[in-house]
Amino acid sequence: MATRLVEVQQLKKWFPVKGGVFAKTVASVKAVDEVSFFIDQGETLSLVGESGSGKTTAGRTMLKLLRPTSGKIVYKGKDITNLTPNQMRPLRRNMQIMFQDPYGSLNPRMPVGDIIQEPLDVHGIGTRKERKQAVATMMETVGLRAEYEKRYPHEFSGGQRQRIGVARALIINPELLVLDEPISALDVSIQSQIINLLQELQQRLSLTYLFIAHDLAVVRHMSDRVAVMYLGKIVETADNDELFDHPLHPYTQALLSAVPVPDPDVKRERIILQGDVPSPVNPPSGCHFRTRCPYAMPICKDQEPLVIEVAPGHTVACHLLTQK
Amino acid sequence: MTEKAVEARKKGQRKSSDDYTYVGMVFHRLTRHKLAMFGAFMLIVILLFVFAGPLVWRADPNEQIEGLEGMFNVPSPAHPLGTDDYGRDVLARMFFGGRISLFIGFISAISSTIVGAVVGLVAGYYGGWADDLLMRFTDAMLSIPTFPLLIALASVMGKGIGQIILVIVIFGWMIDARLVRGLVLSLKEQEYIEAAHAIGASANRIMWRHLFPNTLAVLIVSTTIGIGGAIIYEASISFLGFGVQAPFASWGNMLQNAQQFIWNSPRLIIYPGLAIFMTVLGFNFFGDGLRDAIDPKLKL
Amino acid sequence: MDNREILVDIKNLRTFFYTEDGVVPAVDGIDLTIHRGEVVGLVGESGCGKSVTALSIIRLIPNPPGKIIGGEIFFHGEDLLKKNAEEMRMIRGDKISMIFQEPMTSLNPVYTIGDQISEAVTLHQKIDAVEAKKRTIEMLHLVGIPEPERRFSQYPHEMSGGMRQRVMIAMALSSNPDLLISDEATTALDVTIQAQILDLMRGLQKKLGMAILIITHNLAVVAEMAETISIAYAGKIVESASAREIFKSPHHPYTYGLLQSIPKFTEKKTNEPLPAIEGMVPSPYHMPKGCRFNPRCPFATEKCREEEPEILEFSPGHLVRCFHPIES
Numbered sequence: 001m002a003t004r005l006v007e008v009q010q011l012k013k014w015f016p017v018k019g020g021v022f023a024k025t026v027a028s029v030k031a032v033d034e035v036s037f038f039i040d041q042g043e044t045l046s047l048v049g050e051s052g053s054g055k056t057t058a059g060r061t062m063l064k065l066l067r068p069t070s071g072k073i074v075y076k077g078k079d080i081t082n083l084t085p086n087q088m089r090p091l092r093r094n095m096q097i098m099f100q101d102p103y104g105s106l107n108p109r110m111p112v113g114d115i116i117q118e119p120l121d122v123h124g125i126g127t128r129k130e131r132k133q134a135v136a137t138m139m140e141t142v143g144l145r146a147e148y149e150k151r152y153p154h155e156f157s158g159g160q161r162q163r164i165g166v167a168r169a170l171i172i173n174p175e176l177l178v179l180d181e182p183i184s185a186l187d188v189s190i191q192s193q194i195i196n197l198l199q200e201l202q203q204r205l206s207l208t209y210l211f212i213a214h215d216l217a218v219v220r221h222m223s224d225r226v227a228v229m230y231l232g233k234i235v236e237t238a239d240n241d242e243l244f245d246h247p248l249h250p251y252t253q254a255l256l257s258a259v260p261v262p263d264p265d266v267k268r269e270r271i272i273l274q275g276d277v278p279s280p281v282n283p284p285s286g287c288h289f290r291t292r293c294p295y296a297m298p299i300c301k302d303q304e305p306l307v308i309e310v311a312p313g314h315t316v317a318c319h320l321l322t323q324k
Numbered sequence: 325m326t327e328k329a330v331e332a333r334k335k336g337q338r339k340s341s342d343d344y345t346y347v348g349m350v351f352h353r354l355t356r357h358k359l360a361m362f363g364a365f366m367l368i369v370i371l372l373f374v375f376a377g378p379l380v381w382r383a384d385p386n387e388q389i390e391g392l393e394g395m396f397n398v399p400s401p402a403h404p405l406g407t408d409d410y411g412r413d414v415l416a417r418m419f420f421g422g423r424i425s426l427f428i429g430f431i432s433a434i435s436s437t438i439v440g441a442v443v444g445l446v447a448g449y450y451g452g453w454a455d456d457l458l459m460r461f462t463d464a465m466l467s468i469p470t471f472p473l474l475i476a477l478a479s480v481m482g483k484g485i486g487q488i489i490l491v492i493v494i495f496g497w498m499i500d501a502r503l504v505r506g507l508v509l510s511l512k513e514q515e516y517i518e519a520a521h522a523i524g525a526s527a528n529r530i531m532w533r534h535l536f537p538n539t540l541a542v543l544i545v546s547t548t549i550g551i552g553g554a555i556i557y558e559a560s561i562s563f564l565g566f567g568v569q570a571p572f573a574s575w576g577n578m579l580q581n582a583q584q585f586i587w588n589s590p591r592l593i594i595y596p597g598l599a600i601f602m603t604v605l606g607f608n609f610f611g612d613g614l615r616d617a618i619d620p621k622l623k624l
Numbered sequence: 625m626d627n628r629e630i631l632v633d634i635k636n637l638r639t640f641f642y643t644e645d646g647v648v649p650a651v652d653g654i655d656l657t658i659h660r661g662e663v664v665g666l667v668g669e670s671g672c673g674k675s676v677t678a679l680s681i682i683r684l685i686p687n688p689p690g691k692i693i694g695g696e697i698f699f700h701g702e703d704l705l706k707k708n709a710e711e712m713r714m715i716r717g718d719k720i721s722m723i724f725q726e727p728m729t730s731l732n733p734v735y736t737i738g739d740q741i742s743e744a745v746t747l748h749q750k751i752d753a754v755e756a757k758k759r760t761i762e763m764l765h766l767v768g769i770p771e772p773e774r775r776f777s778q779y780p781h782e783m784s785g786g787m788r789q790r791v792m793i794a795m796a797l798s799s800n801p802d803l804l805i806s807d808e809a810t811t812a813l814d815v816t817i818q819a820q821i822l823d824l825m826r827g828l829q830k831k832l833g834m835a836i837l838i839i840t841h842n843l844a845v846v847a848e849m850a851e852t853i854s855i856a857y858a859g860k861i862v863e864s865a866s867a868r869e870i871f872k873s874p875h876h877p878y879t880y881g882l883l884q885s886i887p888k889f890t891e892k893k894t895n896e897p898l899p900a901i902e903g904m905v906p907s908p909y910h911m912p913k914g915c916r917f918n919p920r921c922p923f924a925t926e927k928c929r930e931e932e933p934e935i936l937e938f939s940p941g942h943l944v945r946c947f948h949p950i951e952s
Contacts, residue, residue: 214814
């Protein structure tokens with residue numbers, strides 16, 4: 001029986017758009033618009049979507065790096081939604097994040113040893129000597145030479161910087177790690193190295209991952225379960241094989257058909273979506289996807305589709321399926 | 325660059341960060357910065373002049389020679405820089421005046437930078453009403469006309485070096501506050517700040533360990549420019565009668581005082597003027613070098 | 625054997641950058657051939673020299689610190705490297721056009737897109753403003769932008785990334801060039817938008833018949849689009865063949881390693897680690913002795929560490945630069 005590590009219920013994160021002379025809130029960017037998902041201990045849940053889907057915001061809000069507009073976040077049975085930053089601090093030992101940008105995510109004026117050691121310093125773990133030792137061990141674990149600890153971030157390559165980012169995130173032994181597009185900015189041959197490292201670490205340290213990505217091939221390789229987001233909503237969630245073999249939501253189908261494969265003989269049945277992604281300030285009424293959906297029906301304009309479980313572990317939000 | 329030059333360059337490979345402590349690294353880089361070393365040289369000369377000078381040339385800066393023949397003497401063995409309008413030895417006045425000017429300049433520049441930096445950091449980091457409050461206060465202070473307030477303060481506090489420093493700080497911190505706040509606002513958006521939040525770092529830690537070091541470059545430049553500004557500011561205050569009081573000398577009041585004698589004895593302007601010029605330049609060059617030395621990305 | 629006329633023939637191109645820290649041999653002996661109407665892919669990771677090659681063709685290498693120090697680039701039989709600035713200006717944007725990765729920075733934010741395309745049109749064709757506007761709207765229509773008359777007066781920031789890329793393509797194709805160079809043009813786009821743009825490019829290629837040089841690091845994109853593919857590594861071409869040959873029987877260890885290491889979208893998840901290529905792309909200031917790939921190559925021998933291999937024909941039309949090419 002798997003233990004539920006974290007559960008997010010009806011989570012909303014809206015960003016106010018200010019306008020007018022008095023800077024009143026005239027509209028909201030509905031980045032995350034009532035999403036619900038859970039992650040069991042030890043598994044990898046991937047959150048996929050294109051720009052404007054809200055996947056990055058969802059990850060950060062789950063970690064309380066952004067204040068939720070509404071909804072509930074439950075970590076190991078405890079409701080953490082309304083905890084203050086001070087109350088969150090001890091919990092931060094358990095949940096960490098690794099960033100996409102190898103260049104912006106490390107303080108350019110700090111030597112990398114200090115960067116990796118900082119979580120230990122913040123939480124007062126170990127003596128000075130023990131901390132230095134932990135840093136050295138961690139650096140070796142992620143594939144960096146420990147004697148580079150006095151060097152500055154700019155002296156390392158992109159792939160190495162991502163390794164530093166992982167080391168920083170894992171040095172305090174968190175249970176949950178949010179990976180925000182950790183390999184998108186890296187060269188292809190380095191991506192595989194980092195993917196392998198992340199999987200090895202997950203095994204070794206019994207980690208749970210929330211993997212945010214747009215590269216579906218990598219998602220297929222790494223995930224246990226996948227949730228597909230479009231314009232702030234989760235449109236489909238399923239186990240890995242189930243999603244890729246039997247995608248039910250029209251957006252998921254279009255997304256999967258759009259992925260190019262490195263094989264010139266494969267002729268893809270492309271579902272080319274018309275038009276652009278609408279603005280998250282003013283998403284279409286009813287089903288957000290209806291403006292680009294090849295199967296849109298009148299009901300799609302009036303009513304938002306509810307999330308229903310079509311098969312064990314496979315949920316979809318689409319009127320096509322509720323019509324049955 | 326030719327192939328040969330490339331090879332030669334490779335031979336003299338720079339050492340990497342592995343080999344030094346932080347302070348050691350900064351020092352090492354500073355000593356390779358030509359402009360900084362030139363500035364440092366100028367400052368060392370000035371400091372030696374001002375502090376060691378009286379050991380070599382003993383004269384009382386306040387001793388007046390009576391009578392017309394004591395005034396405006398040209399340089400002579402008795403008075404290597406001549407005498408001023410009161411018949412006092414200019415060289416001696418340069419020594420002691422320099423000490424006062426440097427002291428005022430340095431202390432007030434550093435103090436106003438510190439006050440400004442704290443205000444800017446807090447306002448920039450917290451944002452919201454704290455930012456609004458602090459910035460409106462800063463704006464208010466900036467809009468106050470200096471001299472009337474100066475006169476008012478002086479009448480309450482009296483005249484003296486401490487008061488001068490206080491006044492310079494009161495009117496000087498706002499520039500740094502704005503500078504730092506602006507920088508912090510953009511730095512705040514960097515991902516490594518978000519990473520610090522994610523780790524659970526406290527506000528203080530983020531402000532002082534992450535944001536502040538990234539504002540140092542700007543602050544150093546501001547301080548070094550501020551020293552020059554403070555010395556010159558002190559001169560204007562002296563002119564109004566609020567600065568260093570006669571008969572004591574400061575380069576500032578010497579300069580101001582000498583303005584009326586520009587036709588009689590232009591050298592009375594040149595000596596303090598040159599001294600101030602060299603000091604300001606020296607601090608600026610050195611400050612530039614220091615700023616470059618602490619920037620880990622710049623190759624020195 | 626390709627019966628089409630040779631459009632571009634790059635022979636032994638060498639473009640170096642002279643920086644304070646040393647010399648960067650960005651392109652160090654690249655050969656590339658593009659036939660009329662052919663879609664050629666140039667694939668590689670950072671530092672391989674692919675973008676510098678493209679910029680060398682249209683002579684936009686910043687000098688200093690860059691310099692084309694050797695080789696020839698034949699276009700319609702004439703060496704572009706011998707042409708002067710004025711002659712190159714006539715060719716650039718007219719016979720050879722280029723589109724880039726980031727359309728937002730390639731478009732001027734203070735001019736409408738209609739004005740920008742019209743400018744490109746009038747620069748190379750002797751027509752007046754009214755004609756130019758007509759042609760521009762035709763182009764916008766051709767690249768699939770809905771309501772082209774309205775879009776004519778829009779500014780770049782009012783359009784989405786996919787739209788802007790279409791505008792770039794419209795600008796590039798307005799003069800009906802012989803060669804379109806696409807430098808990572810779809811890398812910054814979402815996957816569904818990328819599919820749209822690739823579809824568009826394929827359609828336009830069939831319709832207008834221009835040759836396309838696709839520069840990318842994405843093997844999947846190039847599998848879809850290119851007929852011939854050249855793989856670049858550290859400033860040299862290491863393998864060159866038809867698309868099918870590259871993917872079905874790669875002979876260079878780098879190509880082989882790359883294909884093995886990328887996660888397969890069509891395969892179920894196993895828990896096996898990916899067969900990744902060890903090590904990193906070499907620093908351009910410290911190129912390894914011998915074959916540039918040898919520090920990372922699982923098959924490297926002493927010879928590989930001492931001598932640099934030449935590029936040789938392994939089988940008809942399939943070139944490999946390796947002392948021990950992989951048999952298939």
